[in-house]
Amino acid sequence: MFSKACEYGIRASIFIATKSSKGIRVGIKDVAKEIDSPEPFTAKIMQILTKNGIIHSAKGVGGGFEVSSEAVKSIKLIQIVDAIDGNKIYSGCGIGLKECSEEHPCPIHHEFKKIRGLLLEMLTKTTLEQLASDVKSGDFFLKTLNTND
Template sequence: MFSKACEYGIRASIFIAKNSYEGVRVSPKEISKEIDSPQAFTAKILQELVRHDIIKSVQGAYGGFEIDKDLIVTIKLSHIVEAIDGNKIYSGCGLGLKECNEKRPCPMHDKFKSIRNDLKHMLETTNLYELATGLKNGVAFLKI
């Protein structure tokens, strides 16, 4: 459903949010290790998240990535998905057809439209705070 880059972007954002809430900046190497992703690929994703003002990069000896504590609750999953994958998840065909719409629907169009609307609602109402809290409390995990 999401691209691999988007999956890593969501995981990285949750990990950064958890650490930021505890006042800790994390390095690209730590992020890559925690979310089980290639370091160079992770670095590109982090740059994209910085460019979209989702995370902040701090240079220097005590640098790393962080999210302002006050913003953790305002950042929705939809912000991350749009930064990495754009809006195509809300309009793409469930079968991957180039042309699928109300006038020329694919066999799954109506059923997938409902799923897509539910997904959009979930992404727009889920914030990093609630996901980071689950990670912090040990009820959720980023890698097994």
């Protein structure tokens, strides 16, 4: 449903928010490792998130990425999705047709329209603080457990 960049952006934002709540800034290497993303790709995603005011970047010794305690409470998941993927997910066709509408629907148009509505509602209501809190509690995870370790 989301692009790979958007998935990484959401995971990176949650990871950074969990660290920021402890007063810790994280570097690009740590972010990339935690979200299991290639470093150069992660750097591009972080640029987008910083440019859109979701993440703050500090340069120099002790620098890194962080989210202020005020911002983490107000940032909604929809802001991260819109910054990376835009709003096509709320209006695009479920099977990728260029033209899909009420007058000319694709085979899944009506059901997908309901799903898009629920997705939009979830993205609009969910804060970065909620997601970070869920991860900090240990009830939810940002990456798959590697059973080969």
